[in-house]
Amino acid sequence: MxxxxxxxxxxxxxxxxxxxxxxxxxxxxxxxxxxxxxxxxxxxxxxxxxxxxxxxxxxxxxxxxxxxxxxxxxxGDQSVPTDLFTGPGHPRLPHVQAAVNAFPLSGDREAPPIEHLRARLARAWTARHSAPNHREVIGQLLPELIRDAQLAVRQADRAPDRRAAQAVLAEVYSLAQFFIAYQPDSNLLWRVAERSLVAAQESEDPHTIGVSAWLMAQAHRDSGPGHFDAADAVSIETLRFLKPRLPEASDHVLAITGALQFEAGYTAARRGDTGTAWRYWDTAHAMAQRLPADYYHHVTSFSRAIMGAHAVTIAVELHAAGESVRQAATAAVAAIPSRPRRARHRIEAARAYHLDGQAETALMTLEKAHEAAPETIRYNGYARRIVLEEVESKTPALRHRASELAVKIGMLSA
Missing domain, CATH: 1.10.260.40 (lambda repressor-like DNA-binding domains)
Known part of the structure; x- marks a missing residue:
């Protein structure tokens, strides 16, 4: 040399x-x-x-x-890189990226009426909850929704119209976060989360502010322990803002308050703080009981029906194997109307069973998640970790079952 x-x-x-x-x-x-x-x-x-x-x-x-x-x-092995908490880039991601990153200063057409935009947004949320491949569906709708909502804000002349347009734009960005999450562009996710929160504040609408804060808290929490304090700060400050409005609040404001209470409990569970985690769950459960029995929040899924699934998540994050399995056995999955949210609950239940050493039941539960919403499991790092671990199982039947599921969710080639 x-x-x-x-x-x-x-x-x-x-x-x-x-x-x-x-x-x-x-x-x-x-x-x-x-x-x-x-x-x-x-x-x-x-x-x-x-x-x-x-x-x-x-x-x-x-x-x-x-x-x-x-x-x-x-x-350190670069020969076979394996993404765990980042799913594959969706084919429609570049189109959503382009719509978010565009910065047009003038419009060459008239913005659609606010009521028209609200109706399109409502249909998009309905499609997200009902479609097994929800990213494909909302990935088609988002680019035009983003452009039209931005245009509506720029063209609003009166203060009330501008606030209404900002509320719609904030919720469009919230929908975009569901599409972008767990895809290989974390910078885009943060940009959308921040824009949503700014637009929500400009709208001065308590419900819209609550939704954007809920998603911002999640973004901080999912970034790891170094961001837990930031997640708590967003959740707790927003709860403080909403508290005086609760006596006269609509069901939507009650629901976003409950969702934020659970978020604070979720972060506490990630910290390993058992008492705080379950105390927030109890508070959120009490808020859910104030809602009609058939109510279901279109963004957060908060409802009476979701509290059993939330209990599973708290127990799993606290690494309480027996309690998480007990909660999984009692949660009413069929009562959750959203396909991706049902699949997410199945994944949390699979984590519970895997934590408890019930690998076969965990894989069976992940198969049910795949049946409900294939894209949810494909982009979920916890599901991918369980499948990858069982692909190496010493038990041939488990290894075969895990390998078949790994092929279905794109982790292994057929």
């Missing part, structure tokens, strides 16, 4: 990668150990290279706890 040649850098060991990713998330060894069901000394030994690289099932759990987007970031 030439003396001037640059030497090959030493590869970063698994434990070092784990420590870097943990520190990047702002997570202590104690917190990570609790999420893994191991001791802090075990985490320290792995990071220090005093223990061998864990087996695949533990690597996948570490990746889940650290919200690692691509498994190669943790393992």
């Amino acid at each position: 030439s003396p001037d040649a640059t030497p090959e850098p030493e590869p970063i060991a698994f434990g070092q990668r784990m420590q870097i990713l943990r520190n990047r998330r702002g997570m202590s060894r104690t917190v990570l150990a609790g999420l893994l069901g191991m001791s802090p000394s075990w985490v320290k030994a792995v990071e220090g290279g005093r223990r061998q690289t864990p087996k695949l099932h533990m690597i996948l759990r570490i990746a889940e706890a650290l919200r690692v987007r691509n498994l190669s970031d943790l393992t």
Whole structure:
């Protein structure tokens, strides 16, 4: 080798990668150990290279706890990159990107009337809840909706018309977040979330503000422990804003309040704060009881029917295996009218069964999620992690079942 040649850098060991990713998330060894069901000394030994690289099932759990987007970031193996919490890019993503990124300063046509835009938006939400491949459906509708809602804001001359247009634009951006989530463009997701919140504030409508805040809190929470405080700040500040309006509130405002209460509980569960998590769930449950029995919030799915599914999520995030299975057994899945939300609940139930060591039941539950809404499971990192783990099962029947499901959701080729 030439003396001037640059030497090959030493590869970063698994434990070092784990420590870097943990520190990047702002997570202590104690917190990570609790999420893994191991001791802090075990985490320290792995990071220090005093223990061998864990087996695949533990690597996948570490990746889940650290919200690692691509498994190669943790393992260092770039030969087969495996996205866990980022699904495949949808074919319609570039069209939505173009509509969001466009910055037209003048309109060459008249904006549609606000009532017309509201009707289109309502149909889009209905389509999202009823379609098995909901990203395909709303991906077709979003580009024109975004452009027309932006145009309506620019062309509004009177203050009331402008506030009404901002409310519609905020909700269009909220719909876009459901499409963009878990796709390979996190910057676009943040841009849409921020625009939604700004438009909502301009609308001065409490319900619209609540919806945009709910989605912003989710964006922070899903970014990892370093963003949990920001998620709480959004949820709690919005709840404080809504509280004086509750005595005379519409069902929609009651529902978004309940959804935000659950969000605060969800974040607490991610922290491992059992008492706070269940206290917020109780508060949200009480709010749900104020709603009509057949009410269902078109954005958040908040309702009486959803509280059983929310209880499963709290228990799973707290890593309470027995409680999560008990909640999964009692939740009324059929009462959830939205196909993607039913599929999401099935995935949470599968996490409960997998946490409890019931791998076969977990896979069966994921198969039901796939039947309800294939795109939901295809873009869900928890489902992908369970399937990937069971593809390596020592039990032939489990391995075969997991492999078949992996092919269906696009993780393995047929």
